[in-house]
Every structure is written in structure tokens, then in C-alpha cells.
Amino acid sequence: MSLTATQAHLGFEDEHFVIAWKPHGILTSGNSGRTFDRIVNRTLCIPPGSGVLPCNRLDFGTSGWVVFGKYKQAARAMGLLFEKRSITKRYVALVHEQFPIAMTTAWPLDGKPATTHLALLAKGRIAGAGPVSFIHAEPITGRTHQIRRHLFQSGHGIVGDDHYGIPGNRYKGKGLFLCAYGVAFNHPMIHHFKVDIEAKPSRKFRKL
Secondary structure, three states, X not given: OOOOOOOOEEEEEOOOEEEEEEOOOOEOOOOOOOEHHHHHHHHOOOOOOOOOEEXXXXXXXXXXXXXXXXXXXXXXXXXXXXXXXXXXXXXXXXXXXXXXXXXXXXXXXXXXXXXXXXXXXXXXXXXXXXXXXXXXXXXXXXXXXXXXXXXXXXXXXXXXXXXXXXXXXXXXXXXXXXXXXXXXXXXXXXXXOEEEEEOOOOHHHHOO
């Protein structure tokens, strides 16, 4: 989905929730004129004055799945799953330097426990970025900028990360190389029903 698109790509929808693919370069929600939740509302033909409620948020530069509740009770139920760490979130990222085969980082963030599982998928070298690694990340907790901060602390900042990455070391101006490609959870409103969706990473990853 491009930033000029007026319709959101939906990966899942029922009477309780909708899961939509947020492109990079747009806020999940907020008071600005153009936010992703408003695009989802337009896609679902929800009239002004009401709308979906984001249950998770992705950074401005991160693409991937965002879960929305269609009403307050559903959003609260999904929020509890996130708080209880009962949702599996799967990411891919392109990071600087040669990454080890696998590692788990457990550095506290903002004085709170934080854990991220990381695994190497591929490695190589890209002009303008130097040695890089394509990795899989699964955050167990949900701290602010958790994956970005844990990777930076481990010496493997994400390519295109202006805040936690390597200053001035960008790859073709493509922005942040972080994508939330998968999400899975047991449906909080329907017993014995598991939701598990994945998508190919954003196009810029496939052009590497």
C-alpha cells in the first residue's frame, strides 16, 4: 500500500477486530490530518464520529500489521492480551554488521524488564550500508522502540534508523528497515479460535 492509497489492505476482519497492514511513513493514530486509523475507517466505511481503536502501534517508519478493535470492549480485551504477553509478534529487520546466529537480549528499558529473541536469516554487504544482516526478531515484552533499542545496544542498529542507528549511514534513502510481518493470538472473544497471519515484508526488503 502506498502513502497515497485511500484503502487499507486487510489481513483479517470479523465483527470484533480488523488487522490491517500499515505502510512505513505514516502514524498509526493521532491528531494529525493523515493517520492510518483514519484510512482503516474509510476502508470499512465507518462514519465520522466513531471508528476503530488501535490495540497496538507501530513506529512512523515501521511497516506491518496493526490490530484494531471495532468497539471499546473488544479493544480492551485485545489490550489485555498484549499486556499479558499472549500475542506473538514477528518482525524482520536489516541491521548493520555481521549478526550472530541467534541471541536473546534482556536489557531493561526505562527501568522495566524487556526481552527480545533475535535470529540471523542472511548476511551480506550493501553499497552505502556496508556489512549487513537480515534478521528475525520476536519481542516478548512491548516497550517503546524495544527492537530498535535492543539492536542498537547489541551493536547492530537497524539500517535507516536515524535515532538509534548509525548517523548518516543510510541505504538509498529507503527509511527504516523494520517490518512487523506476522501476528498471532487466541481470539479473546471467540473460544478455541486462533488468529495467525503473515505477509511478505515490505517491497524495499525484497529489492535488496
